[in-house]
Amino acid sequence: xxxxxxxxxxxxxxxxxxxxxxxxxxxxxxxxxxxxxxxxxxxxxxxxxxxxxxxxxxxxxxxxxxxxxxxxxxxxxxxxxxxxxxxxxxxxxxxxxxxxxxxxxxxxxxxxxxxxxxxxxxxxxxxxxxxxxxxxxxxxxxxxxxxxxxxxxxxxxxxxxxxxxxxxxxxxxxxxxxxxxxxxxxxxxxxxxxxxxxxxxxxxxxxxxxxxxxxxxxxxxxxxxxxxxxxxxxxxxxxxxxxxxxxxxxxxxxxxxxxxxxxxxxxxxxxxxxxxxxxxxxxxxxxxxxxxxxxxxxxxxxxxxxxxxxxxxxxxxxxxxxxxxxxxxxxxxxxxxxxxxxx
Amino acid sequence: xxxxxxxxxxxxxxxxxxxxxxxxxxxxxxxxxxxxxxxxxxxxxxxxxxxxxxxxxxxxxxxxxxxxxxxxxxxxxxxxxxxxxxxxxxxxxxxxxxxxxxxxxxxxxxxxxxxxxxxxxxxxxxxxxxxxxxxxxxxxxxxxxxxxxxxxxxxxxxxxxxxxxxxxxxxxxxx
Numbered sequence: 001x002x003x004x005x006x007x008x009x010x011x012x013x014x015x016x017x018x019x020x021x022x023x024x025x026x027x028x029x030x031x032x033x034x035x036x037x038x039x040x041x042x043x044x045x046x047x048x049x050x051x052x053x054x055x056x057x058x059x060x061x062x063x064x065x066x067x068x069x070x071x072x073x074x075x076x077x078x079x080x081x082x083x084x085x086x087x088x089x090x091x092x093x094x095x096x097x098x099x100x101x102x103x104x105x106x107x108x109x110x111x112x113x114x115x116x117x118x119x120x121x122x123x124x125x126x127x128x129x130x131x132x133x134x135x136x137x138x139x140x141x142x143x144x145x146x147x148x149x150x151x152x153x154x155x156x157x158x159x160x161x162x163x164x165x166x167x168x169x170x171x172x173x174x175x176x177x178x179x180x181x182x183x184x185x186x187x188x189x190x191x192x193x194x195x196x197x198x199x200x201x202x203x204x205x206x207x208x209x210x211x212x213x214x215x216x217x218x219x220x221x222x223x224x225x226x227x228x229x230x231x232x233x234x235x236x237x238x239x240x241x242x243x244x245x246x247x248x249x250x251x252x253x254x255x256x257x258x259x260x261x262x263x264x265x266x267x268x269x270x271x272x273x274x275x276x277x278x279x280x281x282x283x284x285x286x287x288x289x290x291x292x293x294x295x296x297x298x299x300x301x302x303x304x305x306x307x308x309x310x311x312x313x314x315x316x317x318x319x320x321x322x323x324x325x326x327x328x329x330x331x332x333x334x335x336x337x338x339x340x341x342x343x
Numbered sequence: 344x345x346x347x348x349x350x351x352x353x354x355x356x357x358x359x360x361x362x363x364x365x366x367x368x369x370x371x372x373x374x375x376x377x378x379x380x381x382x383x384x385x386x387x388x389x390x391x392x393x394x395x396x397x398x399x400x401x402x403x404x405x406x407x408x409x410x411x412x413x414x415x416x417x418x419x420x421x422x423x424x425x426x427x428x429x430x431x432x433x434x435x436x437x438x439x440x441x442x443x444x445x446x447x448x449x450x451x452x453x454x455x456x457x458x459x460x461x462x463x464x465x466x467x468x469x470x471x472x473x474x475x476x477x478x479x480x481x482x483x484x485x486x487x488x489x490x491x492x493x494x495x496x497x498x499x500x501x502x503x504x505x506x507x508x509x510x511x512x513x514x515x516x517x518x
C-alpha cells in the first residue's frame with residue numbers, strides 16, 4: 001500500500017520536475033528563508049524515522065549556519081553519547097556530571113537509555129513473572145506472558161540447550177538477560193527521542209566482557225586449572241609452545257572482541273544509513289529527493305533495522321552460548337574450527 | 344560531506360568511556376539479579392513443570408494405548424476361542440446327529456427285518472396249518488372216495504388204481 005502511494009507521488013513529481021526546475025530554486029530559497037518547511041512537510045506519513053524527524057529541525061539550524069559539512073557532525077552527534085537528552089521541540093535536559101576519585105562516571109544519554117531499557121525489561125517481566133506465580137502447570141499462558149514465553153523458550157531450547165548441552169541451566173540467566181537487554185536496547189534506538197545504547201562500543205564491550213568471564217569460568221570449571229593451561233598449548237609438542245601459547249592467548253580475546261564489534265557496528269551502521277538518507281534531502285535542498293529517495297529508502301532501512309535489532313540480539317546470545325559451550329566441551333581440538341567458522 | 348567520513352574514522356566512535364562501562368556493568372548486573380528473581384525462576388520452573396506434565400501425559404497416553412491394545416488382544420483371543428468353541432459344538436452336534444440318524448435307521452432296518460422274519464414265520468406256520476387242514480380234508484375226501492368206490496364195489500386193482508391216481512393228484516396239487 002505504501003509502495004503504491006509512493007509510486008503515485010513519484011509520477012506526479014516527475015511531471016513537476018520536468019516543468020519547473022525553477023521550482024527547485026524557489027524551494028531552495030524558501031528553505032534558506034524559513035528552514036523548517038522540509039522538516040515538517042515531506043515526512044507526514046513517515047512512521048519510520050521519528051527520531052530523524054525529531055532531529056531534523058536542529059540539523060536545519062546547524063546546516064544553515066555552517067553549510068554542508070555540518071551534516072556529518074549532526075549525524076555523529078546523534079550517534080554518539082553526550083550529556084544532553086534532547087526533546088527537540090520542547091527543550092532538553094542537561095544530565096549531571098559525576099566524578100568520583102578521578103573517574104568520570106557522569107550520567108550520559110546512553111546511561112539513561114540503559115536505565116530506560118532496564119525499567120522496560122523489568123516491567124515486562126515483572127508482569128509476566130507475576131502471572132506465572134499465580135498459574136498452575138495445567139494452565140496455558142496468555143497474552144504478554146505467552147509472547148515472552150515463546151522468546152524465553154526459544155533462548156532456552158534453541159540457543160542454550162543446543163549450544164551448551166548438559167549443565168546449560170547455570171548460564172541461562174545470563175543468556176536470557178543478555179538477549180532481552182540487548183533486544184530492548186536495539187529497539188529503543190528506533191523510537192522517537194531514543195538512542196541506541198548498543199551502538200556505543202563501551203556498552204557492547206562491557207556485555208562482551210561478561211561473556212568473556214563466563215566463558216573462562218566455564219572453561220576452568222570444565223577442565224580445571226591444569227586442563228585450562230594445557231588447552232593454551234593447543235596440545236602440541238613443547239617445541240611449538242612458543243608459537244601456540246601466544247596464538248591461543250590471543251584467541252581467547254578475539255571472541256569477545258568479535259562480539260563487541262559486531263553488535264556495535266551493526267547498530268551504528270543502520271542509524272548512520274537512516275540519517276544519511278534523510279540528510280541527502282537537506283544537503284540537496286529538494287522536496288523531490290526527499291519524497292522520491294530519502295523517505296522511502298529510510299523506511300526500508302528502518303524496517304531492516306527492526307529485523308537487525310532482533311537478529312543482533314539473537315546472534316550475541318547465540319555466540320555467547322556457543323563460546324560457553326565450546327569452552328566447557330570435553331573434546332580438545334575440533335572446537336577451534338567450529339569457533340573459527342563463526343567469526 | 345567528506346568530513347563525515349573523516350569524523351567517522353577519527354572521531355569518538357571508538358573512544359573509551361569508563362563511566363559508561365561502569366554504568367553498563369552495574370545496570371546489567373542489577374537487571375540480571377532482578378530478572379533472575381522475578382522472571383527467570385518462575386518462568387523456567389513453569390516451563391519445566393509443563394514439560395514434565397506434557398511428558399507424563401504422553402506417557403500416560405501411551406500406557407493407556409498399550410492397555411487398550413492388550414485388552415483388545417485379549418478380546419480377540421476370547422472371541423476366537425468362542426468361535427472355535429461354537430464350531431466345535433456345531434461339529435459335535437452334527438456328528439451326534441449323524442450318529443443318531445445312522446443308529447435310528449439301523450435300528451429301524453433291524454426292526455423291519457425282524458418283523459419281516461416274524462411275518463415269514465407266521466406265514467410259514469399258517470401255511471403249515473393250512474396244509475394240515477388240507478391234508479385232513481384230503482384224507483377225508485379220500486376216505487369218502489374210498490367209501491364211494493367201495494360202495495360201487497370194485498376190485499382191488501381198480502381200487503388201488505383209483506387211490507394211486509388220487510394220491511398222485513393230491514401230490515401234484517400240493518406242489
